[in-house]
Amino acid sequence: MTDFDAQKGIITCQCGVTLEEILDVIVPRGWFLQVTPGTKYITVGGAIASDVHGKNHHKEGTFCDHVMSFELMLPDGKIITCSRKNNPEIFKATCGGNGLTGVILKATFGLKKIESAYIKQRTIRAQNIEELIKAIEDNEHYTYAVAWIDCVTKGKHLGRGVLLLGEHATVDDLPLKKRKNPLVLP
Structure with missing residues (x-):
């Protein structure tokens, strides 16, 4: 650099x-x-x-x-x-x-x-594509979002998936033992 x-x-x-x-x-x-x-x-x-x-x-x-x-x-x-x-x-x-x-x-x-080297993560499982789309729309305020869609399922589970959401963790979000050095890479 x-x-x-x-x-x-x-x-x-x-x-x-x-x-x-x-x-x-x-x-x-x-x-x-x-x-x-x-x-x-x-x-x-x-x-x-x-x-x-x-x-x-x-x-x-x-x-x-x-x-x-x-x-x-x-x-x-x-x-x-x-x-x-x-x-x-x-x-x-x-x-x-x-x-x-x-x-x-x-x-x-x-x-x-950033305040810390950590990301807070939330996982939402959806049983079909409609649930997954709703979860994405309901959580668009998250900074980080990625979805996995099961393209093999059929019937009522067509498009089931997992939505992974994330935000940079603040120092207050961390367990007490990690608050001393919040920027140390995990």
């Missing part, structure tokens, strides 16, 4: 850095990625090129919604800085462009403040 402003929650890093490497640095300092996909093993450049989303897409959008700028090496070798104001067309085309505009070298993006 080339720069981390722990006061503002802004990080600049080379695009070959993995999300895992970033989380290892930012979580103990009280920050989290605004958007975290289903794996921590992708690079920042890959997250931008694919414009990944996470379990909080309905709240926070995609990874690129939080990217402030990046350096891009064009096919001719020229390096430019792209943002919503500087080379905005190339910025938009690169976010989710799967590498077609060039090689992303370095990126700056914003983070989310």
